[in-house]
Amino acid sequence: MGARILVCDDEAGLREMLSVLLRRAGHRVTTAQTRAEALERLAEQRFDALITDLALPDGTGMEVLSGALDRDPSIQVLMITAYGGTEEAVEAMRRGAYDFVTKPFRNHELLALLDKALEKRRIVDENRALRETLGASFRAGSLIGRSPSMQAVMDMVRRIASARTSVLITGESGTGKEMVARAIHERGARAEGPFVVVNCGALPPQLMESELFGHERGAFTGATQRTDGLVRAAEGGTLFLDEIGELPADLQVKLLRVLQDRRVRPVGGQREIEVDIRVVAATNRDLEADVEAGHFRRDLFYRLNVIRLHLPPLRERVQDIPLLCAHLVEKHCALAGRPPLELSDAARRWLLEQPYPGNVRELENVVERAVTLARTDTIELEDLPRGAEDRAPDPGAVAIGPGFDIDAYLGAIEKRILLRALDEAGGVRTEAAKLLGTTFRSLRYRLAKYDIGGGDEPASDD
Ligand SMILES: Nc1ncnc2c1ncn2[C@@H]1O[C@H](COP(=O)(O)OP(=O)(O)OP(=O)(O)O)[C@@H](O)[C@H]1O
Numbered sequence: 001m002g003a004r005i006l007v008c009d010d011e012a013g014l015r016e017m018l019s020v021l022l023r024r025a026g027h028r029v030t031t032a033q034t035r036a037e038a039l040e041r042l043a044e045q046r047f048d049a050l051i052t053d054l055a056l057p058d059g060t061g062m063e064v065l066s067g068a069l070d071r072d073p074s075i076q077v078l079m080i081t082a083y084g085g086t087e088e089a090v091e092a093m094r095r096g097a098y099d100f101v102t103k104p105f106r107n108h109e110l111l112a113l114l115d116k117a118l119e120k121r122r123i124v125d126e127n128r129a130l131r132e133t134l135g136a137s138f139r140a141g142s143l144i145g146r147s148p149s150m151q152a153v154m155d156m157v158r159r160i161a162s163a164r165t166s167v168l169i170t171g172e173s174g175t176g177k178e179m180v181a182r183a184i185h186e187r188g189a190r191a192e193g194p195f196v197v198v199n200c201g202a203l204p205p206q207l208m209e210s211e212l213f214g215h216e217r218g219a220f221t222g223a224t225q226r227t228d229g230l231v232r233a234a235e236g237g238t239l240f241l242d243e244i245g246e247l248p249a250d251l252q253v254k255l256l257r258v259l260q261d262r263r264v265r266p267v268g269g270q271r272e273i274e275v276d277i278r279v280v281a282a283t284n285r286d287l288e289a290d291v292e293a294g295h296f297r298r299d300l301f302y303r304l305n306v307i308r309l310h311l312p313p314l315r316e317r318v319q320d321i322p323l324l325c326a327h328l329v330e331k332h333c334a335l336a337g338r339p340p341l342e343l344s345d346a347a348r349r350w351l352l353e354q355p356y357p358g359n360v361r362e363l364e365n366v367v368e369r370a371v372t373l374a375r376t377d378t379i380e381l382e383d384l385p386r387g388a389e390d391r392a393p394d395p396g397a398v399a400i401g402p403g404f405d406i407d408a409y410l411g412a413i414e415k416r417i418l419l420r421a422l423d424e425a426g427g428v429r430t431e432a433a434k435l436l437g438t439t440f441r442s443l444r445y446r447l448a449k450y451d452i453g454g455g456d457e458p459a460s461d462d
Protein backbone atom coordinates (compact mmCIF):
# COMPACT_ATOMS: atom_id res chain seq x y z
CA MET A 1 0.00 0.00 0.00
CA GLY A 2 2.43 2.54 -1.26
CA ALA A 3 2.11 6.27 -1.10
CA ARG A 4 2.71 8.79 -3.87
CA ILE A 5 5.82 10.76 -3.10
CA LEU A 6 7.44 13.69 -4.82
CA VAL A 7 11.18 14.06 -4.30
CA CYS A 8 12.69 17.42 -5.14
CA ASP A 9 16.47 17.83 -5.08
CA ASP A 10 18.94 19.23 -7.55
CA GLU A 11 21.63 16.74 -6.56
CA ALA A 12 21.31 13.79 -8.95
CA GLY A 13 22.97 11.35 -6.56
CA LEU A 14 20.66 12.08 -3.67
CA ARG A 15 17.62 12.02 -5.93
CA GLU A 16 18.58 8.60 -7.26
CA MET A 17 19.34 7.24 -3.83
CA LEU A 18 16.00 8.44 -2.45
CA SER A 19 14.09 7.04 -5.43
CA VAL A 20 15.56 3.62 -4.92
CA LEU A 21 15.07 3.72 -1.18
CA LEU A 22 11.44 4.80 -1.39
CA ARG A 23 10.52 2.45 -4.20
CA ARG A 24 11.99 -0.40 -2.23
CA ALA A 25 9.77 0.65 0.67
CA GLY A 26 6.83 0.20 -1.70
CA HIS A 27 6.10 3.81 -2.62
CA ARG A 28 5.52 5.42 -5.99
CA VAL A 29 8.12 8.09 -6.59
CA THR A 30 8.21 11.11 -8.87
CA THR A 31 11.27 13.33 -8.95
CA ALA A 32 11.94 16.98 -9.70
CA GLN A 33 15.21 18.88 -9.92
CA THR A 34 14.04 22.42 -9.50
CA ARG A 35 11.43 24.49 -7.74
CA ALA A 36 9.63 25.10 -11.03
CA GLU A 37 9.59 21.45 -11.94
CA ALA A 38 8.31 20.48 -8.49
CA LEU A 39 5.45 22.97 -8.75
CA GLU A 40 4.60 21.57 -12.17
CA ARG A 41 4.45 18.01 -10.84
CA LEU A 42 2.30 19.18 -7.92
CA ALA A 43 -0.10 20.77 -10.37
CA GLU A 44 -0.35 17.56 -12.36
CA GLN A 45 -1.19 15.11 -9.63
CA ARG A 46 -1.87 14.58 -5.95
CA PHE A 47 0.95 13.41 -3.72
CA ASP A 48 0.74 12.09 -0.20
CA ALA A 49 4.12 13.45 0.73
CA LEU A 50 6.79 15.76 -0.56
CA ILE A 51 10.47 15.47 0.30
CA THR A 52 12.34 18.57 -0.75
CA ASP A 53 15.75 20.07 -0.35
CA LEU A 54 15.74 23.57 1.06
CA ALA A 55 18.29 24.92 -1.39
CA LEU A 56 17.20 24.67 -5.00
CA PRO A 57 18.81 26.25 -8.05
CA ASP A 58 15.82 28.41 -8.91
CA GLY A 59 14.41 29.12 -5.49
CA THR A 60 13.95 27.51 -2.09
CA GLY A 61 12.23 24.44 -0.73
CA MET A 62 10.12 26.87 1.28
CA GLU A 63 8.38 27.97 -1.92
CA VAL A 64 7.75 24.38 -2.93
CA LEU A 65 6.37 23.80 0.56
CA SER A 66 3.88 26.66 0.27
CA GLY A 67 2.91 25.65 -3.25
CA ALA A 68 2.24 22.11 -2.11
CA LEU A 69 0.21 23.14 0.93
CA ASP A 70 -1.81 25.61 -1.12
CA ARG A 71 -2.92 22.80 -3.37
CA ASP A 72 -3.44 20.19 -0.69
CA PRO A 73 -3.42 21.19 2.96
CA SER A 74 -3.04 17.60 4.09
CA ILE A 75 0.12 16.84 2.07
CA GLN A 76 2.99 15.98 4.38
CA VAL A 77 6.28 17.72 3.71
CA LEU A 78 9.74 16.65 4.84
CA MET A 79 12.53 19.17 4.39
CA ILE A 80 16.13 18.22 3.74
CA THR A 81 18.48 20.79 5.15
CA ALA A 82 22.19 21.23 5.03
CA TYR A 83 24.17 20.88 8.22
CA GLY A 84 23.59 24.02 10.28
CA GLY A 85 20.31 24.88 8.60
CA THR A 86 18.25 24.21 11.70
CA GLU A 87 16.84 27.70 11.90
CA GLU A 88 15.40 27.47 8.41
CA ALA A 89 14.10 24.02 9.16
CA VAL A 90 12.25 25.31 12.18
CA GLU A 91 10.82 28.08 10.05
CA ALA A 92 9.67 25.47 7.52
CA MET A 93 7.87 23.55 10.25
CA ARG A 94 6.25 26.74 11.41
CA ARG A 95 4.95 27.12 7.88
CA GLY A 96 3.48 23.66 7.88
CA ALA A 97 6.25 21.17 7.08
CA TYR A 98 5.89 17.90 8.98
CA ASP A 99 9.56 17.60 9.95
CA PHE A 100 13.09 17.86 8.60
CA VAL A 101 16.25 15.80 8.23
CA THR A 102 19.74 17.18 8.14
CA LYS A 103 22.23 16.03 5.57
CA PRO A 104 23.86 13.58 5.86
CA PHE A 105 20.95 11.51 7.18
CA ARG A 106 20.48 7.81 7.70
CA ASN A 107 18.05 6.00 5.42
CA HIS A 108 16.10 4.36 8.20
CA GLU A 109 15.78 7.70 9.93
CA LEU A 110 14.16 9.22 6.86
CA LEU A 111 11.92 6.21 6.30
CA ALA A 112 10.71 6.24 9.90
CA LEU A 113 9.91 9.92 9.66
CA LEU A 114 8.08 9.41 6.39
CA ASP A 115 6.01 6.62 7.90
CA LYS A 116 4.89 8.89 10.68
CA ALA A 117 4.12 11.66 8.22
CA LEU A 118 2.00 9.33 6.10
CA GLU A 119 0.16 8.14 9.18
CA LYS A 120 -0.65 11.74 9.99
CA ARG A 121 -1.86 12.27 6.44
CA ARG A 122 -4.20 9.31 6.81
CA ILE A 123 -5.66 10.66 10.04
CA VAL A 124 -6.12 14.13 8.59
CA ASP A 125 -7.90 12.68 5.56
CA GLU A 126 -10.10 10.50 7.71
CA ASN A 127 -11.10 13.41 9.89
CA ARG A 128 -11.97 15.50 6.89
CA ALA A 129 -14.20 12.73 5.56
CA LEU A 130 -15.79 12.44 8.99
CA ARG A 131 -16.43 16.16 9.15
CA GLU A 132 -18.05 16.02 5.75
CA THR A 133 -20.46 13.32 6.89
CA LEU A 134 -21.09 15.16 10.12
CA GLY A 135 -21.82 18.28 8.13
CA ALA A 136 -24.64 16.42 6.50
CA SER A 137 -25.79 15.10 9.83
CA PHE A 138 -26.20 18.30 11.78
CA ARG A 139 -29.68 17.03 11.28
CA ALA A 140 -30.40 13.39 11.95
CA GLY A 141 -34.00 13.10 10.88
CA SER A 142 -35.67 15.80 12.90
CA LEU A 143 -32.90 15.93 15.51
CA ILE A 144 -30.79 19.05 15.16
CA GLY A 145 -27.51 19.93 16.78
CA ARG A 146 -23.93 20.75 16.03
CA SER A 147 -22.58 20.97 19.57
CA PRO A 148 -20.16 18.18 20.45
CA SER A 149 -22.63 16.84 23.01
CA MET A 150 -25.47 16.63 20.49
CA GLN A 151 -23.15 15.21 17.87
CA ALA A 152 -22.22 12.52 20.37
CA VAL A 153 -25.90 11.84 21.05
CA MET A 154 -26.68 11.56 17.34
CA ASP A 155 -23.70 9.32 16.78
CA MET A 156 -24.86 7.09 19.62
CA VAL A 157 -28.41 7.04 18.23
CA ARG A 158 -27.06 5.79 14.92
CA ARG A 159 -24.93 3.16 16.60
CA ILE A 160 -27.59 1.73 18.89
CA ALA A 161 -30.65 2.11 16.68
CA SER A 162 -30.69 -1.41 15.31
CA ALA A 163 -29.95 -3.21 18.57
CA ARG A 164 -32.58 -4.22 21.12
CA THR A 165 -30.59 -2.95 24.09
CA SER A 166 -32.49 -0.84 26.61
CA VAL A 167 -31.73 2.86 26.64
CA LEU A 168 -32.11 5.44 29.38
CA ILE A 169 -32.39 9.04 28.28
CA THR A 170 -31.83 11.72 30.89
CA GLY A 171 -32.04 15.48 30.74
CA GLU A 172 -33.99 18.48 31.95
CA SER A 173 -37.49 19.09 30.77
CA GLY A 174 -37.70 20.16 27.14
CA THR A 175 -34.23 19.00 26.14
CA GLY A 176 -35.57 16.59 23.51
CA LYS A 177 -35.75 13.23 25.29
CA GLU A 178 -38.84 12.07 23.46
CA MET A 179 -37.40 13.25 20.15
CA VAL A 180 -34.29 11.18 20.74
CA ALA A 181 -36.39 8.15 21.68
CA ARG A 182 -38.28 8.52 18.40
CA ALA A 183 -35.05 8.92 16.47
CA ILE A 184 -33.75 5.66 17.93
CA HIS A 185 -36.94 3.95 16.88
CA GLU A 186 -37.09 5.47 13.41
CA ARG A 187 -33.50 4.75 12.50
CA GLY A 188 -33.54 1.17 13.70
CA ALA A 189 -34.71 -2.19 12.49
CA ARG A 190 -38.03 -1.66 14.30
CA ALA A 191 -38.96 1.48 12.41
CA GLU A 192 -41.84 -0.37 10.75
CA GLY A 193 -43.15 -1.49 14.11
CA PRO A 194 -45.15 0.64 16.59
CA PHE A 195 -43.71 3.35 18.83
CA VAL A 196 -45.78 3.30 21.98
CA VAL A 197 -45.52 6.13 24.48
CA VAL A 198 -46.34 5.48 28.11
CA ASN A 199 -46.27 8.39 30.48
CA CYS A 200 -45.58 6.70 33.78
CA GLY A 201 -46.44 9.85 35.68
CA ALA A 202 -49.86 10.26 34.10
CA LEU A 203 -51.43 6.83 34.51
CA PRO A 204 -53.68 6.42 37.57
CA PRO A 205 -51.88 3.95 39.84
CA GLN A 206 -54.79 1.57 40.25
CA LEU A 207 -55.16 1.20 36.47
CA MET A 208 -51.52 1.21 35.67
CA GLU A 209 -50.82 -2.49 35.84
CA SER A 210 -53.62 -3.46 33.51
CA GLU A 211 -52.88 -0.53 31.22
CA LEU A 212 -49.32 -1.73 30.90
CA PHE A 213 -49.65 -5.48 30.96
CA GLY A 214 -53.26 -6.01 29.91
CA HIS A 215 -55.87 -8.06 31.70
CA GLU A 216 -58.05 -11.10 31.19
CA ARG A 217 -61.77 -10.82 30.95
CA GLY A 218 -63.27 -10.69 34.43
CA ALA A 219 -59.91 -10.03 36.06
CA PHE A 220 -61.54 -7.32 38.14
CA THR A 221 -64.87 -5.58 38.34
CA GLY A 222 -65.51 -3.82 35.08
CA ALA A 223 -63.08 -5.93 33.11
CA THR A 224 -65.65 -7.04 30.59
CA GLN A 225 -63.14 -7.38 27.75
CA ARG A 226 -59.65 -8.78 27.80
CA THR A 227 -56.95 -6.28 26.76
CA ASP A 228 -53.40 -6.61 25.55
CA GLY A 229 -51.97 -3.61 27.36
CA LEU A 230 -49.40 -1.12 26.18
CA VAL A 231 -46.39 -3.41 26.48
CA ARG A 232 -47.86 -5.83 23.98
CA ALA A 233 -49.06 -2.97 21.83
CA ALA A 234 -45.36 -2.25 21.25
CA GLU A 235 -44.75 -5.78 19.90
CA GLY A 236 -42.12 -5.64 17.16
CA GLY A 237 -41.49 -1.99 17.96
CA THR A 238 -40.40 0.32 20.75
CA LEU A 239 -41.95 0.99 24.15
CA PHE A 240 -41.13 4.48 25.34
CA LEU A 241 -41.49 4.76 29.09
CA ASP A 242 -41.54 8.47 29.81
CA GLU A 243 -40.99 9.74 33.34
CA ILE A 244 -39.87 6.30 34.37
CA GLY A 245 -38.91 7.68 37.78
CA GLU A 246 -42.61 7.96 38.61
CA LEU A 247 -43.27 4.23 38.22
CA PRO A 248 -44.66 2.82 41.52
CA ALA A 249 -42.58 0.20 43.31
CA ASP A 250 -44.83 -2.80 42.56
CA LEU A 251 -44.78 -1.99 38.87
CA GLN A 252 -41.03 -1.57 38.93
CA VAL A 253 -40.81 -5.26 39.86
CA LYS A 254 -43.15 -6.27 37.08
CA LEU A 255 -41.36 -4.19 34.51
CA LEU A 256 -38.07 -5.73 35.59
CA ARG A 257 -39.50 -9.14 34.83
CA VAL A 258 -40.56 -8.02 31.38
CA LEU A 259 -37.06 -6.78 30.70
CA GLN A 260 -35.42 -9.91 32.05
CA ASP A 261 -37.63 -12.58 30.59
CA ARG A 262 -39.26 -10.72 27.71
CA ARG A 263 -42.62 -12.00 28.89
CA VAL A 264 -45.73 -10.35 30.30
CA ARG A 265 -48.42 -11.74 32.51
CA PRO A 266 -51.76 -9.95 32.08
CA VAL A 267 -53.70 -9.12 35.22
CA GLY A 268 -55.81 -12.13 36.17
CA GLY A 269 -53.98 -14.31 33.66
CA GLN A 270 -52.28 -17.65 34.20
CA ARG A 271 -50.03 -17.70 31.21
CA GLU A 272 -47.13 -15.51 30.35
CA ILE A 273 -46.94 -14.12 26.89
CA GLU A 274 -43.71 -13.59 25.05
CA VAL A 275 -43.02 -10.08 23.82
CA ASP A 276 -40.48 -8.69 21.43
CA ILE A 277 -40.07 -5.07 22.36
CA ARG A 278 -37.32 -2.56 22.78
CA VAL A 279 -37.55 -0.36 25.85
CA VAL A 280 -36.43 3.23 25.85
CA ALA A 281 -36.99 5.06 29.12
CA ALA A 282 -36.65 8.73 29.94
CA THR A 283 -36.54 10.83 33.05
CA ASN A 284 -35.71 14.35 34.13
CA ARG A 285 -35.04 13.09 37.64
CA ASP A 286 -31.72 12.09 39.09
CA LEU A 287 -32.45 8.38 38.99
CA GLU A 288 -29.17 7.45 40.67
CA ALA A 289 -30.19 9.56 43.63
CA ASP A 290 -33.61 7.89 43.64
CA VAL A 291 -31.86 4.54 43.72
CA GLU A 292 -29.67 5.65 46.63
CA ALA A 293 -32.75 6.95 48.44
CA GLY A 294 -34.54 3.65 47.88
CA HIS A 295 -37.25 5.10 45.65
CA PHE A 296 -36.17 3.29 42.54
CA ARG A 297 -35.06 -0.32 42.25
CA ARG A 298 -31.37 -0.68 41.64
CA ASP A 299 -31.78 -3.81 39.53
CA LEU A 300 -34.31 -2.11 37.29
CA PHE A 301 -32.07 0.92 37.03
CA TYR A 302 -29.19 -1.26 35.77
CA ARG A 303 -31.47 -3.01 33.31
CA LEU A 304 -32.56 0.30 31.83
CA ASN A 305 -29.24 2.05 32.04
CA VAL A 306 -27.45 -0.33 29.65
CA ILE A 307 -27.04 2.61 27.35
CA ARG A 308 -27.30 6.10 28.73
CA LEU A 309 -27.94 9.16 26.66
CA HIS A 310 -27.75 12.47 28.44
CA LEU A 311 -29.14 15.60 26.86
CA PRO A 312 -27.44 18.68 28.27
CA PRO A 313 -29.54 21.78 28.91
CA LEU A 314 -29.70 24.20 26.00
CA ARG A 315 -27.73 26.86 27.88
CA GLU A 316 -24.75 24.48 27.87
CA ARG A 317 -24.86 24.06 24.10
CA VAL A 318 -25.38 27.54 22.78
CA GLN A 319 -23.86 26.50 19.44
CA ASP A 320 -27.08 24.62 18.73
CA ILE A 321 -29.28 27.70 19.06
CA PRO A 322 -28.73 29.22 15.58
CA LEU A 323 -29.38 25.87 13.90
CA LEU A 324 -32.41 25.21 16.05
CA CYS A 325 -33.77 28.69 15.37
CA ALA A 326 -33.43 28.24 11.63
CA HIS A 327 -35.13 24.87 11.83
CA LEU A 328 -37.91 26.00 14.14
CA VAL A 329 -38.65 29.16 12.15
CA GLU A 330 -38.96 27.04 9.03
CA LYS A 331 -41.10 24.50 10.83
CA HIS A 332 -43.55 27.00 12.28
CA CYS A 333 -43.79 29.04 9.10
CA ALA A 334 -44.76 25.87 7.29
CA LEU A 335 -47.27 24.98 10.01
CA ALA A 336 -48.73 28.47 9.91
CA GLY A 337 -48.81 28.35 6.13
CA ARG A 338 -46.72 31.47 5.74
CA PRO A 339 -43.65 31.92 3.57
CA PRO A 340 -40.34 31.42 5.38
CA LEU A 341 -39.35 34.36 7.60
CA GLU A 342 -35.91 35.81 8.20
CA LEU A 343 -34.51 36.58 11.64
CA SER A 344 -33.17 40.08 12.14
CA ASP A 345 -29.65 40.31 13.58
CA ALA A 346 -30.94 41.83 16.79
CA ALA A 347 -33.51 39.05 17.19
CA ARG A 348 -30.89 36.42 16.52
CA ARG A 349 -28.56 37.94 19.08
CA TRP A 350 -31.31 38.12 21.67
CA LEU A 351 -32.29 34.50 21.07
CA LEU A 352 -28.69 33.46 21.56
CA GLU A 353 -28.44 35.15 24.94
CA GLN A 354 -31.45 33.73 26.75
CA PRO A 355 -30.97 31.21 29.58
CA TYR A 356 -33.85 28.91 28.48
CA PRO A 357 -34.78 27.13 31.70
CA GLY A 358 -37.40 25.29 29.57
CA ASN A 359 -34.73 24.34 27.03
CA VAL A 360 -35.61 23.57 23.39
CA ARG A 361 -39.32 23.52 24.13
CA GLU A 362 -39.09 27.07 25.46
CA LEU A 363 -37.10 28.20 22.43
CA GLU A 364 -39.69 26.58 20.21
CA ASN A 365 -42.52 28.41 21.98
CA VAL A 366 -40.71 31.71 21.57
CA VAL A 367 -40.17 31.06 17.87
CA GLU A 368 -43.74 29.93 17.32
CA ARG A 369 -45.04 33.10 18.95
CA ALA A 370 -42.69 35.26 16.88
CA VAL A 371 -43.80 33.59 13.66
CA THR A 372 -47.39 34.43 14.58
CA LEU A 373 -46.59 38.04 15.48
CA ALA A 374 -44.18 38.98 12.72
CA ARG A 375 -45.61 41.78 10.60
CA THR A 376 -43.07 41.74 7.82
CA ASP A 377 -40.99 39.01 6.26
CA THR A 378 -38.52 39.34 9.12
CA ILE A 379 -38.78 38.44 12.77
CA GLU A 380 -37.78 41.54 14.72
CA LEU A 381 -36.79 42.06 18.32
CA GLU A 382 -40.27 43.34 19.08
CA ASP A 383 -41.75 39.96 18.11
CA LEU A 384 -39.84 38.32 20.94
CA PRO A 385 -41.06 38.09 24.54
CA ARG A 386 -38.67 40.62 25.98
CA GLY A 387 -40.65 41.11 29.16
CA ALA A 388 -37.89 39.09 30.72
CA GLU A 389 -35.47 41.68 29.38
CA ASP A 390 -34.07 42.76 32.68
CA ARG A 391 -33.42 39.17 33.61
CA ALA A 392 -29.63 39.21 33.39
CA PRO A 393 -28.38 36.93 30.62
CA ASP A 394 -26.23 34.10 31.85
CA PRO A 395 -22.62 35.25 31.23
CA GLY A 396 -21.49 31.63 31.22
CA ALA A 397 -23.72 30.91 28.23
CA VAL A 398 -21.69 33.02 25.81
CA ALA A 399 -20.87 31.33 22.49
CA ILE A 400 -17.35 29.94 22.57
CA GLY A 401 -15.16 28.68 19.73
CA PRO A 402 -11.61 28.84 18.42
CA GLY A 403 -11.79 32.64 18.15
CA PHE A 404 -13.00 33.10 21.71
CA ASP A 405 -10.71 34.97 24.10
CA ILE A 406 -11.52 34.10 27.69
CA ASP A 407 -9.26 36.76 29.17
CA ALA A 408 -10.77 39.52 27.06
CA TYR A 409 -14.28 38.27 27.86
CA LEU A 410 -13.75 38.08 31.62
CA GLY A 411 -11.85 41.37 31.47
CA ALA A 412 -14.79 43.10 29.84
CA ILE A 413 -17.06 41.88 32.63
CA GLU A 414 -14.60 42.95 35.30
CA LYS A 415 -14.22 46.37 33.75
CA ARG A 416 -17.97 46.94 33.64
CA ILE A 417 -18.35 46.01 37.28
CA LEU A 418 -15.44 48.26 38.29
CA LEU A 419 -16.97 51.21 36.47
CA ARG A 420 -20.34 50.54 38.04
CA ALA A 421 -18.87 50.35 41.51
CA LEU A 422 -16.98 53.61 40.97
CA ASP A 423 -20.15 55.20 39.73
CA GLU A 424 -22.23 54.02 42.66
CA ALA A 425 -19.52 55.10 45.08
CA GLY A 426 -19.51 58.56 43.57
CA GLY A 427 -15.96 58.07 42.39
CA VAL A 428 -14.60 57.42 45.87
CA ARG A 429 -12.32 54.44 45.46
CA THR A 430 -12.26 53.31 49.09
CA GLU A 431 -16.07 53.18 48.91
CA ALA A 432 -16.00 51.36 45.57
CA ALA A 433 -13.62 48.79 47.07
CA LYS A 434 -16.12 48.20 49.89
CA LEU A 435 -18.95 47.72 47.40
CA LEU A 436 -16.89 45.06 45.67
CA GLY A 437 -15.83 43.32 48.84
CA THR A 438 -12.20 43.92 48.12
CA THR A 439 -9.33 46.07 49.42
CA PHE A 440 -8.39 49.50 48.24
CA ARG A 441 -5.10 48.14 47.11
CA SER A 442 -6.65 45.41 45.01
CA LEU A 443 -9.12 47.83 43.49
CA ARG A 444 -6.33 50.24 42.59
CA TYR A 445 -4.48 47.41 40.89
CA ARG A 446 -7.55 46.44 38.89
CA LEU A 447 -8.30 50.00 37.88
CA ALA A 448 -4.75 50.42 36.65
CA LYS A 449 -5.07 47.20 34.66
CA TYR A 450 -7.95 48.69 32.68
CA ASP A 451 -6.45 52.14 32.66
CA ILE A 452 -9.38 53.58 34.58
CA GLY A 453 -8.17 56.82 36.15
CA GLY A 454 -9.66 59.24 38.63
CA GLY A 455 -9.89 59.20 42.37
CA ASP A 456 -8.29 61.43 44.93
CA GLU A 457 -7.77 59.20 47.92
CA PRO A 458 -4.66 59.12 49.99
CA ALA A 459 -2.22 57.05 47.97
CA SER A 460 -1.31 55.00 50.96
CA ASP A 461 0.87 52.06 50.19
CA ASP A 462 -0.87 49.54 52.42
N1 LIG B 1 -32.41 18.46 18.95
C1 LIG B 1 -33.63 18.93 18.61
N2 LIG B 1 -33.87 19.26 17.34
C2 LIG B 1 -35.07 19.74 16.97
N3 LIG B 1 -36.08 19.92 17.81
C3 LIG B 1 -35.91 19.60 19.09
C4 LIG B 1 -34.67 19.09 19.56
N4 LIG B 1 -34.77 18.86 20.87
C5 LIG B 1 -36.01 19.23 21.22
N5 LIG B 1 -36.72 19.66 20.16
C6 LIG B 1 -38.11 20.17 20.19
O1 LIG B 1 -38.36 20.60 21.51
C7 LIG B 1 -39.61 20.12 21.99
C8 LIG B 1 -39.40 19.36 23.27
O2 LIG B 1 -38.77 18.12 23.00
P1 LIG B 1 -39.18 16.78 23.78
O3 LIG B 1 -40.65 16.70 23.94
O4 LIG B 1 -38.50 15.66 23.10
O5 LIG B 1 -38.50 17.11 25.18
P2 LIG B 1 -38.47 16.22 26.51
O6 LIG B 1 -37.07 16.17 26.96
O7 LIG B 1 -39.19 14.93 26.29
O8 LIG B 1 -39.25 17.15 27.52
P3 LIG B 1 -40.08 16.72 28.87
O9 LIG B 1 -39.07 16.26 29.86
O10 LIG B 1 -40.69 18.02 29.27
O11 LIG B 1 -41.05 15.69 28.45
C9 LIG B 1 -40.19 19.28 20.89
O12 LIG B 1 -41.26 20.00 20.33
C10 LIG B 1 -39.12 19.08 19.86
O13 LIG B 1 -39.67 19.32 18.60
Ligand SMILES: [Mg+2]
Pocket residue numbers: 177178242
Ligand atom coordinates in the same frame (compact mmCIF):
# COMPACT_ATOMS: atom_id res chain seq x y z
MG1 LIG C 1 -40.98 14.30 27.14
